[in-house]
Amino acid sequence: MATQGAARIDVERVLREEPVPAGRADQVAEALPKGMLFATPGTAGQARVPDTEWALTSAWSHRGRTATGSAAVHYGAGHDRLVRPMIIADGFDHGPSDLAALWNRLDAPYPPERNRLLGQLLAQGIDVVLLGFDVRHTHIQANAGVAAACVRRAVTERAGDAPLIAAGVGVGGLITRYALAEMETRGEDHQTATYLSYDSPHNGAWIPLILQQLAYFSQRLAPAGQAGLISSPAAQQTLWAWVESDRYSGPVATASPLRVEFLEDLRRAGWFPTRPRKLGVANGAADGTGRNVPPDKHAFEWSALEGVVAATVRTQPERGVNSLVGGMRAAPMWESRSYTSDVPAFDGAPGGTLPSYGMVADRLGAPIENRYRSACFVPSVSAVALRYDPVEWPVDLYTDITALSPEQSQLDDYHCDSDNSEHGKVTATLAEWILGQLAK
Known part of the structure; x- marks a missing residue:
């Protein structure tokens, strides 16, 4: 023993x-x-029909294989084409993404006023691009290539020069994180000004x-x-x-x-992308409860x-x-x-x-x-990307994050839920913070 x-x-x-x-x-x-x-299981219900859809092939291969995926594009209020794109990558599960279920999950009405996050983003003039993967459970580096292809497509099809927003739910946040960092390492301009992770396990789940x-x-x-x-x-x-x-x-x-290889690849790519403002939300509480x-x-x-x-x-x-x-x-x-x-x-x-x-x-x-x-x-200390070794985990899981200085996170700003809610759930606390940040 x-x-x-x-x-x-x-x-x-x-x-x-x-x-x-x-x-x-x-x-x-x-x-x-x-x-x-x-x-x-997916979230049942009638989802909004996308304005257009993209078939995507990874911008790079990983371990000799090229991943594929798709995107459902929803134009913001007053738009008939892509103007201010926000890519939101699906999270971890088995098999192909169900983008209709992803829409229903992220646009579920939340109390107390029964508002809907995606509906409010569209009303702000943000074009929502839901990014899915044909094999959600494959290597993160492979699906990051699909995310990079989605970023390229958004840049190409965008009218004007409004910078992109790249986000992801759960592991989707790791996928877009790696994609942007890898694109920077390769000298490619991803034209993304804001990165947002939604309860992503930056240091592990x-x-x-x-x-x-x-x-x-x-x-x-x-x-x-x-x-x-x-x-x-x-x-x-x-x-x-x-x-x-x-x-x-x-x-x-x-x-x-x-996992060892993925952490090494992240470090080689710079750990986090350096150009965008890095935001994150956690479904966990911040006060150590x-x-x-x-x-x-x-x-x-x-x-x-x-x-x-x-x-x-x-x-x-x-x-x-x-x-x-x-x-x-x-x-x-x-x-x-x-x-x-x-x-x-x-x-x-x-x-x-x-x-x-x-x-x-x-x-x-x-x-x-x-x-x-x-x-x-996904522990709160992981979702807000506190600075600690992701293997040794020399951190108190019950850390009062509210008492920490901002420099102790690898994100530029973050917000935790008022209580410990279900992973990936849209709550008023998190949705309103996101909407406020993106309106700046």
């Missing part, structure tokens, strides 16, 4: 493998969830390690793509802590060479086939050495317990939330208390 040091996970095998009774593997597979875990392992466990015993999202290149590049399988023991902050998800507590228990297959899930403990986070069993094939060391208690930290525990519990049919359904996904 581990000793104090770098953040890691250790898996203890507690069942000696026995001959599998006839039909047992099929029974286990039937009891496990089918289909991809952690994928989120969090999905509980025990839930990642459960996805791999399900996929190994009942192959149906359950771990397809969590094992994808974009997940590996984005998550601060990641594991490659349900059996993996070792460091978690550098477990994926893809977290969610009511205590560390090292039982989140849910699941079993089927009279206990033949089972899982125990606990919330992430606060650092420590060899702290139990849960276990899983499929007798007589496998039983294990998982322990983490020096991993912070991310679940209850201030930040944009994701119903990570709830999603998995629901797929298993396991009861779970409401307080444990959602946990921190």
Whole structure:
């Protein structure tokens, strides 16, 4: 087992493998969830029909492949062509972007006055260009090439010389960040005056390690793509802590060479673009107030086939050495317990939330208390790009950001939500700040 040091996970095998009774593997597979875990459904409803659409091919290849995507262009009030473009890149999920769903998500009416963010941008004379990707879960560098192609297209089709605004939701903010920085490194004028990230994991995001392992466990015993999202290149590049399988023991902050490579590529490109004004908003609170998800507590228990297959899930403990986070069993094939060391208690930290525990519990049919359904996904300290090492994370997750000087962020200005809201959700606090900044 581990000793104090770098953040890691250790898996203890507690069942000696026995001959599998006839039909047992099929029974286990039937009891496990089918289909991809952690994928989120699109937002239903009638979306605004775009004025025009673009098919996009990446401005560069990555690892020998060229990514593709598309954009839905909505002209601002009084415009019959592109005049003041604002590109908003879609975030992380599996498969192709659904730009209609992205519109519905960003233009959902928010209380108290039921205003709509995209509608207000259009009324201000801003042309909204929703940018999507044919493979959202591929390498960030690849989709950044699609974002660069979108910037080029906007510059070419724009009437006049109004500077661009380049934004992104979640990982979409990392994509546009990298695209602009890479374009600058290549000596290309992106003509972008403002960069905006919306709850983007500049220093990494969090999905509980025990839930990642459960996805791999399900996929190994009942192959149906359950771990397809969590094992994808974009997940590996984005998550601060990641594991490659349900059996993996070792460091978690550098477990994926893809994350190491992405951070190196960002540094080579200048880390952030230097020309635009850099803005960011966080769905998490700024004052250090977290969610009511205590560390090292039982989140849910699941079993089927009279206990033949089972899982125990606990919330992430606060650092420590060899702290139990849960276990899983499929007798007589496998039983294990998982322990983490020096991993912070991310679940209850201030930040944009994701119903990570709830999603998995629901797929298993396991009861779970409401307080444990959602946990921190993008910590506030990451979304506002505080200056700290993105691998070592020598930062207090409960930092009172309101007490910090502006120089402690790598953004020129930022704003946090009044409470810890769902990742990527449009709230009055964030929408009004964005509209005020873009009106300057």
